[in-house]
Structure formats: C-alpha cells, structure tokens
Amino acid sequence: MIKSHRIKVFWYALEKYYTFFVLLILILIFSIISPMFLTIRNIINVLRQISMLTMVAAGLTICRAAGEMDLSVGALAGFTGVVVAKLIVAGVNPLISVLLTLLLGITFGFLNGILVAILGVPSLIATLGTLSIARGAALTTTNGKAIYSDFPSGFAFIGEGYLGIIPFPVVIMTIVVVITYLLLERSKLGRHLYAVGENMMAARLAGLPVTFYRILAMVLSSFMASIAGIVLVARLGSGQPTAGGEYLMEGLGAVFIGMTTFKPGQANTMGTLTGALLIGIIANGLLLLGISTYIQEIIKGAIMIAAVIAAVYKEEINI
Amino acid sequence: MEPILRVINLEKIYPGVVALKKVNIDFYPGEIHAIVGENGAGKSTLVEIISGSIKPTGGKIIIDGKEFHGGVREALQHGIAIVHQERALVPSFNPVQNIYLGYEKGRIFVDDNQALRELKKLMEDTGIHVNLRIPVKKMGEGEKQLVEILRLLRLRPKIMILDEPTASLSKDEIKVLFSILRKSKKQGVSVVIITHHLEEVFEIADRVTVLRNGKKVATKSINDLDEDTLINMMIEQDIEARYPKTNVPSSEEILKLEKFRTPDVYVEEFEVHKGEIVGLAGLVGSGRTEFLEALYGIRRKLDGKMYLFGKEISIRSPYDAIKKGIFLIPEDRNRKSLFLRFNVRYNITISFLHKFARFFGLLNFGSEKRGAINALKLVRFDINRLEDKVKNLSGGNKQKVSLGRWLLEKPVLYLMDEPTQGIDVGAKSEFFQVMCSIMNQFGVGVILVSSDLPELIAMSDKIYVFRNGMVVDKLNREEFSSKRILNSMLMGKNQVLNER
Numbered sequence: 001m002i003k004s005h006r007i008k009v010f011w012y013a014l015e016k017y018y019t020f021f022v023l024l025i026l027i028l029i030f031s032i033i034s035p036m037f038l039t040i041r042n043i044i045n046v047l048r049q050i051s052m053l054t055m056v057a058a059g060l061t062i063c064r065a066a067g068e069m070d071l072s073v074g075a076l077a078g079f080t081g082v083v084v085a086k087l088i089v090a091g092v093n094p095l096i097s098v099l100l101t102l103l104l105g106i107t108f109g110f111l112n113g114i115l116v117a118i119l120g121v122p123s124l125i126a127t128l129g130t131l132s133i134a135r136g137a138a139l140t141t142t143n144g145k146a147i148y149s150d151f152p153s154g155f156a157f158i159g160e161g162y163l164g165i166i167p168f169p170v171v172i173m174t175i176v177v178v179i180t181y182l183l184l185e186r187s188k189l190g191r192h193l194y195a196v197g198e199n200m201m202a203a204r205l206a207g208l209p210v211t212f213y214r215i216l217a218m219v220l221s222s223f224m225a226s227i228a229g230i231v232l233v234a235r236l237g238s239g240q241p242t243a244g245g246e247y248l249m250e251g252l253g254a255v256f257i258g259m260t261t262f263k264p265g266q267a268n269t270m271g272t273l274t275g276a277l278l279i280g281i282i283a284n285g286l287l288l289l290g291i292s293t294y295i296q297e298i299i300k301g302a303i304m305i306a307a308v309i310a311a312v313y314k315e316e317i318n319i
Numbered sequence: 320m321e322p323i324l325r326v327i328n329l330e331k332i333y334p335g336v337v338a339l340k341k342v343n344i345d346f347y348p349g350e351i352h353a354i355v356g357e358n359g360a361g362k363s364t365l366v367e368i369i370s371g372s373i374k375p376t377g378g379k380i381i382i383d384g385k386e387f388h389g390g391v392r393e394a395l396q397h398g399i400a401i402v403h404q405e406r407a408l409v410p411s412f413n414p415v416q417n418i419y420l421g422y423e424k425g426r427i428f429v430d431d432n433q434a435l436r437e438l439k440k441l442m443e444d445t446g447i448h449v450n451l452r453i454p455v456k457k458m459g460e461g462e463k464q465l466v467e468i469l470r471l472l473r474l475r476p477k478i479m480i481l482d483e484p485t486a487s488l489s490k491d492e493i494k495v496l497f498s499i500l501r502k503s504k505k506q507g508v509s510v511v512i513i514t515h516h517l518e519e520v521f522e523i524a525d526r527v528t529v530l531r532n533g534k535k536v537a538t539k540s541i542n543d544l545d546e547d548t549l550i551n552m553m554i555e556q557d558i559e560a561r562y563p564k565t566n567v568p569s570s571e572e573i574l575k576l577e578k579f580r581t582p583d584v585y586v587e588e589f590e591v592h593k594g595e596i597v598g599l600a601g602l603v604g605s606g607r608t609e610f611l612e613a614l615y616g617i618r619r620k621l622d623g624k625m626y627l628f629g630k631e632i633s634i635r636s637p638y639d640a641i642k643k644g645i646f647l648i649p650e651d652r653n654r655k656s657l658f659l660r661f662n663v664r665y666n667i668t669i670s671f672l673h674k675f676a677r678f679f680g681l682l683n684f685g686s687e688k689r690g691a692i693n694a695l696k697l698v699r700f701d702i703n704r705l706e707d708k709v710k711n712l713s714g715g716n717k718q719k720v721s722l723g724r725w726l727l728e729k730p731v732l733y734l735m736d737e738p739t740q741g742i743d744v745g746a747k748s749e750f751f752q753v754m755c756s757i758m759n760q761f762g763v764g765v766i767l768v769s770s771d772l773p774e775l776i777a778m779s780d781k782i783y784v785f786r787n788g789m790v791v792d793k794l795n796r797e798e799f800s801s802k803r804i805l806n807s808m809l810m811g812k813n814q815v816l817n818e819r
Contacts, residue, residue, distance in 0.1 A: 187680040188672040195669055198658040205617070205655055206670045206724070207641040265660065 019261035019271070023278050030285035037288055044167065050280035051173035052077070052228040052235075056247040057254040057272045058180040059224030064255055064267035065184055066217035067197030068116060068123040072108075073251060075134035076222055077229035077244030080105050082138050084230050085147040085239025094155040098230055105226025106219055108134065113215030123218070131248075138241040147239035159234030169231050176224060181269040193217060194266070250279055253304045278303070323348045323383060323509050324369070324399075324478055330377030331364050331533075338364040340533045341378070346478065351500060351510040353524035355517070356553055357743030360530040362513045363404055366480045369511075370394050370401035382478075398477030402467045402484055404513075410456035414438070414449055418470040441473055446495050460487035468496060472503075479503065480511040485519060497523050515743070517546055529553055553744060561748045562777035565755040566765075568595035572629065573732055573764040574614075579623035583609040584788045586623075591732060591764040598779030599768045600804050606788035607768045608650065611734045614766075615640045615647040627731070641670060644731030648721050648738055650768075656721045659710035663700070666709050666720050667691040671727040694726040695719075697760075698753050715746025719753065730763045737768055751778060772801050786811045 014021070031038035056073050063070045080101050087097035108130070115126040161168040184190035195203045196213045204210045228247060233239050257278055258271025282303060286296045322345035331339040339361045346352050354362045367373040369380060371387075371394030380387040382397045394400075408417050415434050424433040435451060442448055449465050450458070458466070464487050471479055481500075485493050500510050500523060514520060520527055520541070527544060529536040529552045536552050569592055576589040584606040591597050599607045612618045614625075616634040625632055627643055634640045637647070649655035658666055668675065668687050675687040692702050698719040704712070709720060718738060725733065733754075739747045758765060769775045775782060776799050784792040784807040792807035794800075 182679075182681060186682055188676045188682055189680055191665065191669065191672055191682070195658055195661070195665075198660060199654070201654060202656050202658060203669075205615075205637055205647060205649055207637040208669070209638065 016264060017261055019257060019278070020274050023274055023281065026278070026281055026285065030281065030288070034285070034288040037285060040165070042284065042288075044165065044170070046277075046280045046284045047170045047173070048167045049284065050276045051167070051169035052232050053247055053250050053254065053279070054173045054273065054276040055176045055224050055228040055231070057251040057258075057276050058176050058269065059221035060251050060255045061180060061258065061267045061269055061272045062184065062193065062224075063123075063217045063221040064259075065190070065197050066193040066213055067200065068214060068217050068221075069127065070112065070123065070218060070221040070225075071127040071248060072112065072131040072134055073221060073225035074245045074248030075131045075138070076105060076108055076225045077232060077247050078241060079108075079134040079138040079141075080226040080229035081233040081243055082142050082147060082239040082241050085149065085151075085233050086141060088151055088155060089147055089149045094152050098155070098158075101230055102223065102226050105222050105229070108226075109219035109222025110215065112222060113218035116218060117211045117214035135242075135245075142239065142241045144241060146241070149238070151234065151237060155234055156237065157234075159231055159236070169235060172227065172231060176227065177269060177273055180224075184269055189216075250276075253300070254279055257304060320347055321384075322346055325381040326365070326369065326378070327381065328378040329365070329368065329375050329380070331361075331368060331373065332376045337533050339368075339375070342530070342533075342535045344528055344535065344538060346509045346511060348477070348507045348509050349504055350525045351504050351512060351523055353520045353527045354511065354513045354530065355515075355520060355527060355549065356530035356536075357745050360553075360743075361533040362530055363482055364533075365530070366401060366482055366511060366513065367403075369478075370399055370480055395474065395476075399480065400471050400474040400476035400478075401480040402464075402471050402482060404482040406463055406467070408455045408463060408466060411454050413454050414451045414466045414469070417455060417466060418473055438469070438473070441469065445469070445472060445499050447472075447492075447499070461489055461492060464488055465492065468499075472499065476508065478509045478511065482513045483515065484512065485514060485516060493519070517549060520549070521546065550744065561744060562774060563748060563752045563755060564596075564778055565752075566594050566596060566758040566780075568780050569593040569762070571762075573627065575626040575629075577624040577626075579613075579625065580621045581609065581613040581618050582621065583618070584613060584785075586610065586783075586790055589783070589790075591766060593762040593764060594758055595780045596758075596765045596767055596778055598775040598782040599766060599785055600772065600775055600782050601785030601808055603770065605785040605808070607785050608736055609788070610785070611647060611736055611766065611768060615645065615734055641728075644729060645734065646725035646730055646732070647734045648718075648725070648736065650736040650740060652717055652721050656724075657709050657717060660708060662706045662708055663695070663712075663720055664688060664691045664705050667694055667723050668727065670724060674727065690727055691723075694723045697726050697757060698723040699749070713746070714742045715749065718742055718746070718750055722750075722753065722757075726757070730757070730761055733763060733765045735765060735767050737770060739769065739771065739774065747774075772804065776801060776804070784808055 027038070036042055056077060060070060060073060083104060084097050084101040087100060088094055092100070112127055112130055115121045115130070116123045158168060163171050184193065192203070192208050193213055195206070195208060196210050200210055225247070229244055232243055236243065254272050254275030255267050257275030258273070259265060259267055260271070261274055262268050262270045279300065282300060283296055286299060324346040326342060326344045329339055329342045342361070342365065354365065356362050364373065368375050371389050371391045374389050382399070387393065387397055409420065412420070415431050415438055418438060419434045424430040438451060447465050447469055449462050449469065455463055455466055464484060468484060471481070484496060488496065500512070504510055512524070524541050526538060526540050527549065528538040529549070531553060571593045572590055573593055574589070574591040576586055579586040579589065599610070601607050609618060613620055614634070616636045616639050625634065632643060634643070634645070640647070653659060658669070664687065668691055672682065675682050675690060677683050688705070691705060695702050695705065700716065700719045700723060709717060712720065739750060742750065754765065757763065767775065767779060780796050782794045782799065782804060783790050784794070784804055786808060791811040792803070794803065
C-alpha cells in the first residue's frame, strides 16, 4: 500500500514537473555534446539573451492569469524603445526619459484595459488593433529609420553594465520575475487576478472589482513590455522601430510551455521562466552545435507544440 | 422474455473513486426502467457506459446476446441512443441541423429541406413542437431539451436512455414526453430513464433500480414499492429528517424594504427578522432572482428605501452588500459561485483575503488555512479535502463550499437562490441542518428562493409569492397551503395587494 502510494506520488511529480525535467534533460544532452555549453560564460550568455523575453513573458503571464490576452507587447516594446531613444537624443535627462517612457507604457496598457474591460472588446481583437497602432506609432516617430546615438553611460549601463559578473539585464529580469512570482502566487492581488481569469461572473458575485483587475492586468502587461523595450534599446545602442516583434511569439511560447508545469493548466510565473529558459537553451544549444538559425526556428516551433500536446494530454488524464 | 440488454458485473473505477461496483441489471424490451439514487450514486456513469461514451474498468455489456465493447458509434449501431444530462447541441445550429448532425440528407450538398419535411412529420406523430428555424442558442432550456428528445426519437432506437429529461420541461411537456415513452414501450422499445422526481417514477416506470454509492441496492417492480420505501432504499434515512427546521425567528428586524422598485421588480413592503427564513415562491421568471440580485447590488434600484437594523442603507455593488454582511448564494453554483479549478481553500477565502494579507498584500497561508478550516467546520465539510479541487466535489459538497465562503465574517442576511438545486435528498437535509445551526448561532436571517414547493413550505417562516415581478400574496407559517401558493403563483390571486 505504502509502496503504491510512493509510486503515485512519483508519477504525480513527474507529471507536474515534466516540462522542467525536459529542460534538465536538454541541458544534460547539450553539455555532453558541446563542452562549451556548461560554462559559466555561456550560462550567463543564455540568461542575458532571454532576459528581455522573460520580462515580456512575465507581463503576459499576469495577463493570462486574469484570463486576457495581449498581442501588443512586442510592438509596444519596439515603440517604447524608440521613444526612450528619441527623448535621450533630444537631450532629456536619461532618468526622466526612462520614467516618461514607462508612463507611456502604462498609459498604453490603460487604453488596452479600457477597450477590454469597459468597452467590452475581446482582448485578442483589441490588442491586435493596438499592436498595429504601436507599430505604426514607432515607424511614424522615427520616420522608419533607426535612431543611432552615443547614449550616456548611465543609460547604456541598463543594457550593457554588469553587477559583479551578472549582466544588468539579468538583474532586472530577476527582479521582474521575483515580483511577478510574489504578486501572482503569494498576494491577495494575484489570487484575485486568477479568480477573475477562472470565473469572471463568480468573481463579480464574490465582491471583487472585476473591471479594475482586468484593466490592471493589461497595464502590468504593457508595463513589463515597456521595461523590456527600454532595456533592449540600451543593449542595442540604437532605437529600432521594428525591434521587439519576436517577443510576442516567443513570450506567448514561454507562457504556454509554462502552463504545462508547476500549476498545470494555468499561466504561472515559474512555468513561464521554465518556458523562457527552454526557448533560450534550445537556441543556444543548437547554435553551439552549428545548426542554422533557419532550422532552429522549425525546431523551436515543434518543441512548443510538443509541450502543449503533453499538457493537453495530461489534463485529460488528470480528471 | 429474453432481456435485450444485460449489464454484468459492471465496474468503473476512477483514480481514488469507485463510481460503479459490480452492478448487474437486466433490461427488457417493452419496459420503462427507472434508475434512481442520490447524486454520485453512479446513475449517469452507468448510462454513459451503456451508451458507449465511457469505458468501464470491468464487467460486460450484452446487447441482444452479443457483447458490446463500447464506442458511441457502435452503441448507435446496436440501437442504443441517449439524451445526455448535459446539453449536446451545437448552439449556432437550428434544430434541423442539430438533429441531422452526422446524418445529413443529400448526396453532395446538404438538403435541409428534406430533413425539415421528415422532421415535421415526426413532430406531428409525437406531438412535440419546437421552432425549427431558429438557432438553439436562442431557445429556452425546455425547448432545447425537446430538440434533444426529437433527435433521440428520430434515430428509432431499440434502447432509449434519458438522463434527467424532465428537469427543464414544463408540466405539459412532461405529459407529452411520457405519452411518447409509453407509446415507444408498446412498440417494444426498452426505455431507461433517470430522474430525481420520485412522483415521475411512480407515474411512468414499470421497474426501478436503486443505486447507492455505486452499488445496486435492488431492482423492483413498481407495484412492490411506495415512495417512503424507495427513499429509504436511496438514503437509509427517515423521511421526517428531510427538512430539519430548527431556526427560531425573533422579533428583531434585520431588513426592511419600502416601495422597493427595480426595472424588473416592485415590492411594496418586505421584512426579514433575526433567525427567520423568508421563502419566495413563484414561477421561473417571476422576478425572484432579480429581486435577490437587486438586494445584492448587481441590479439597479430605481427607488424605494432599504433599511438594515433600522438604518437606511444603499447598496450599489456586491462589495457594498458583503461589507454589510449580506451574502448571496447564487443559483447555478458552477457558473456563478465557484472557481472550479481552484482548491477548496481558495474558494472559501476569496472574498475576505484582506483578513490574511500582511505586508504589501502578501498572504499568510497559515492564517488563511486556519480561517478556511474554521468556516469549513461550521458547514461540516471534511477538512481533509481542503486542498482538493472544487470540480472534483459532489453537488452537496460544492454547495457547502458556496456557503462556507460566507462564514469568514459574521453573516447578517443570506440571500439563497435555489440552494438545493441538483443536490440529492441526503445532501439537501444536511444542507438545511447546517443552515439552521448557523442561523441559530449567528442570529442571521435568510431569504430563500426555491422552486421546490414542499421544501419551501417545510423550511420557511413566511412566504411571499411573486408573479410578474410583483408580490401577489404573503402567507404566515400557519396559513401555508400549497394550493393557495400555487394559485397565487399561477393566477396572481391577490394582485390588488400590490398594484404597481
């Protein structure tokens, strides 16, 4: 009896952390094949590569937890990027530029929230529209050209600086992930966001301010995308109007892969981090193996589908 | 006579739950066989297995001497058709498209007109009438049910299974359905029907099988049974204990309304006292739910005054109501009250999380757990299931969670909308026991909406009868009579009482 119980617990753990184990196995395989893979330098490199993606994905996780979708994150990251670049080039104090840009991001999210929670446009459609608006705004602001400049060292530090051996974008990513985790898993606010996402009607009848939470979810999503946009510009050293677009697909990929693990069926922070790591490690490992970036795209897509199939299947047998 | 369908040692075991245990039943052609039992007794599981949509974990099914190995298509080929408890219709399709789904007329292009003609004939033969031109999502629940029944009849099955077909039908529609079932029976069809309404069992069934906790208690001819025996077979409990009323109303007034008007409802005067259960009778759509929702702040109030303990109050949102200790237990708990994929603890504490929040709104899980356990003890919920997902609970336990949520703060007034809907007899009486003990402990008042008249009469201290959004009659406990209440519900006997 005790033995069978142990087996059950084992299977349960395997099921729940399946995607996490896949990540560990991938790390094992890559480190056997390529001696370069498991070096501190390379690991830090991977973390830096996924840092902006993870920030966007963390925002998307909050959005998904509240049952909404935000397709505008990638375009917004691009837009906020050129805005901060333009402000700095125009001679505005870097700190004030960053704050103004974050405020712009929050305003953008607020508009998304109004569309979704007050005017009742489904978030998938609303943010598809605002995606285009953000993209168009970025192109208009820059006339379609990149903004090059020698950024002040304080601003460049955001993208290229180090804290000890840790790149500053990784530090920001860590802060974002920790805050998102505390917010969603440990706080009253997070529980309420999940409740709105799970059953909006029941949440309303339980006395929760549903409209407020839906707007908040859109705001936080845009806010995190704006952070990513600013870090991206600081790292690239230029404001590219078309940058950031891939964060939408990869960010959603991380969130969906994340939904297969830790809290199966629900968007969750640790899962999203696992997803982002998985995406980063696959890209890095394949690169080290000398596989072309074109084929990498195909493999990335296949892995995402495989992960979600596993999740669907697990829900099926979990009943 | 040879049985057309034999269920032999049928077993269905889910991880951790035995849904069916070694069940043996024979079904004969030309009989109506009722299956009764409490929720969770295994009735639906049994018929889902027979109709091929669930695979058993043990045992055999023999149809016409041949073994049946499962599968919905295979079941249809064997002549088994079912009306599921849950709707199985495509919402945007009209009845013709729904009924002929998978059996479309025409060779290459779908010929709905041919189907339409066939269907019209079927409606004439059976006496069931539905609007064939509108999408089913625009239909009421009763009409949808009729569409499902038409689909079943069109298949001309040898064995027809109906899982709670009468739940959303009107009295007249039930009559039509039963006459069709009797006709089918005469033609040699074997009819299997699941119902919660025992009077229906006695009206239509030839034989009855009682299930309890996944096991068969007995199969008996209807002539050997009376209602008390049948209930006792289902629940092992005395019939007197079904409605345990122990609340004692005091003279202290909790809620008082004067000329309370919303877009749907007008109530001239209304009072609830401490420890009192005020029943609201009325047909579906008579404004009772709308009235509760207006008191709870979901619906707009146009004018009139609302007093709580003699002080005038205004409630504009559920949040306002909850702050004052007015709590709603809505109908349709899966949709309106519960977070199904959350665990019990989350569901209990969701409205009062601020009590467990510390710095920066971070939750103290330990105190949250203690708070949830205290509430669950009051509703006599098994605290070992604190971390179970709510979707895995039975109807009765779900309702306890719905109620338990409102015990974290001192309750003043409960608004209960059909709280025992879809709950079996045993869980019902348990629910009322819990409710009365809470009422006595906290001196709370209850406004109870129920469409189950015997229940309303047994539990209420006074009853207001609603009709077309108005109170048409008010009865004190000593005046209760189902005849008078029904009269007021249907005919609005006392309309002068409350001219709009």
